[in-house]
Amino acid sequence: MEALVDSKEKIRKFIMENIVVFEDEAVFSDHDDIFKLGLVNSIFTVRILNYLEKEFQIEIEEEDMELTNFSSIQMIIQFIQSKRNGD
Amino acid sequence: MYITPGSENGRDHAFDWESFFEAEKKKSSSLPGNPEQAVTRSRHHLKENRFRLALSLNKLMGHLLKYKVPDSPDILELGAATGFLTRWFIEKYGGSGLLVDSSRASFETFNTLKDNLKEKIDYLQKDIFQLELEERFDLVCSFGLIEHFKEKSGVLEIHKKFLAPGGAVVILVPADTPLSRVFFELHPELNLGYRELLKGKELKQILVQVGLRVLRIQCSAGYVYDFYGALCIPN
Numbered sequence: 001m002e003a004l005v006d007s008k009e010k011i012r013k014f015i016m017e018n019i020v021v022f023e024d025e026a027v028f029s030d031h032d033d034i035f036k037l038g039l040v041n042s043i044f045t046v047r048i049l050n051y052l053e054k055e056f057q058i059e060i061e062e063e064d065m066e067l068t069n070f071s072s073i074q075m076i077i078q079f080i081q082s083k084r085n086g087d
Numbered sequence: 088m089y090i091t092p093g094s095e096n097g098r099d100h101a102f103d104w105e106s107f108f109e110a111e112k113k114k115s116s117s118l119p120g121n122p123e124q125a126v127t128r129s130r131h132h133l134k135e136n137r138f139r140l141a142l143s144l145n146k147l148m149g150h151l152l153k154y155k156v157p158d159s160p161d162i163l164e165l166g167a168a169t170g171f172l173t174r175w176f177i178e179k180y181g182g183s184g185l186l187v188d189s190s191r192a193s194f195e196t197f198n199t200l201k202d203n204l205k206e207k208i209d210y211l212q213k214d215i216f217q218l219e220l221e222e223r224f225d226l227v228c229s230f231g232l233i234e235h236f237k238e239k240s241g242v243l244e245i246h247k248k249f250l251a252p253g254g255a256v257v258i259l260v261p262a263d264t265p266l267s268r269v270f271f272e273l274h275p276e277l278n279l280g281y282r283e284l285l286k287g288k289e290l291k292q293i294l295v296q297v298g299l300r301v302l303r304i305q306c307s308a309g310y311v312y313d314f315y316g317a318l319c320i321p322n
Contacts (some may be wrong), residue, residue: 020201035138041202042137042171046145046178062149065142065309 007056007080011073014051018044030073045070052076058083092120092128130273133311137171143310144175150305151316155255157182160225163249165215165242166232168193172259174204176226184208185224187215215245223251230259231314233293234283243297247321255320256299260285262306262313270312290315298322 008030019026019039026039034040048070049060058080069079118125159181164173167186177184186208188194194212197205211218227246236242246256261267263284271278285293291301299319307314 041200042141043174043178043202043204045138045141046175049145062146062308065146067136067139067142 004077007077008073010055011076014048014055015040015073018047030077033071035067035071048076052080056080056083092125126273129269133270133273135274135277135311140171140310141175143307144172146309147305147307147314147316148175148179151257151303151318153303155302155318157225157255161185161222161251162226162228163187163220163224165218165227165229165245166235167210167229168231169197169200170208170210172228172230172257173208174202176228177204177207182207182225185211185220185222187211187213187218189214216241218245218249220249222249223254224249225251225254226257227254228257228259231261233258234260234285235279235281237281237283239293240297243294243299247297247299250321255302255318258290258294258317258319259314260290260317262287262315263289264306264313267312267314285315287315290317294319 012030015034016023016026020041021039028034028037028039045067049065052058053060060083064079064083068075070076157176157180160176162173162176162182162184164170164184164186167173167188168190170184170186173184173186176182184207186197188210189212191212194210197210227249229242229246233239233242243258246258250256261271261282261284263286267284271282271284287304287306291304294301294317298321300322302318302320304315304317307316
């Protein structure tokens with residue numbers, strides 16, 4: 001399985017590519033809620049679904065489309081792990 | 088997990104179910120606790136959230152467009168506000184869009200959006216009833232428009248008028264469900280002028296009456312109010 005740190009870096013890079021604030025304003029930890037911080041726009045939620053499916057080869061089903069699954073790097077990592085574990 | 092108000096007094100078996108059902112028999116409709124706080128909490132729980140809306144739209148469209156997925160469509164969105172629906176379409180399927188809305192405030196808000204999809208979108212600040220275009224579109228859509236009109240044939244004819252051959256109409260409206268009724272009851276500030284909540288059958292009937300063939304109607308799930316999406320083609 002891909003190293004956790006690599007996955008976190010990939011996700012952080014993807015978020016940074018899609019932020020709607022200036023880069024120096026986008027200071028956030030792995031646990032920060034990127035939606036509440038206003039770092040991304042609403043279309044990002046659609047974009048990240050496609051990204052995660054392609055990059056991490058998981059299938060995101062309707063029941064997975066809960067905002068909390070994608071709200072922080074840590075939550076996204078947990079979500080990917082749960083999908084890979086077949087939870 | 089969310090613990091419902093009133094749960095803090097203890098475990099399930101400690102609750103006095105006998106008294107509860109006795110009270111139920113008396114058909115008491117009074118709200119225990121502080122009704123004002125309950126309303127405030129409910130307003131908070133049922134608060135619009137554009138991220139959640141995007142996910143809910145994703146689910147709905149997954150069903151709605153199952154059999155007719157547009158490829159790089161030219162899109163016209165009527166009463167577009169900031170063109171949320173068009174941006175969703177372009178993100179998923181590519182293409183380009185034209186937004187039409189008479190509101191200057193909406194136009195200005197659109198201009199402040201930080202979204203690279205805007206490069207593929209033009210905005211016309213104009214009354215849709217005065218709209219004259221030579222161009223025709225693969226998709227003509229609206230989100231939260233037709234329910235503001237008592238007489239809907241006029242606004243629906245505009246959807247049809249600008250369709251390219253083989254094109255489709257996508258209309259999204261708030262649904263008449265208990266959840267939606269509660270939502271709009273709790274948020275009267277969002278009731279902009281006249282607004283109807285429609286049942287699925289009513290929506291279908293209205294669309295059929297103006298000569299649209301309804302391919303599918305789908306209800307949303309997981310948002311703070313329910314909304315219908317209808318996919319139609321001209322007869």
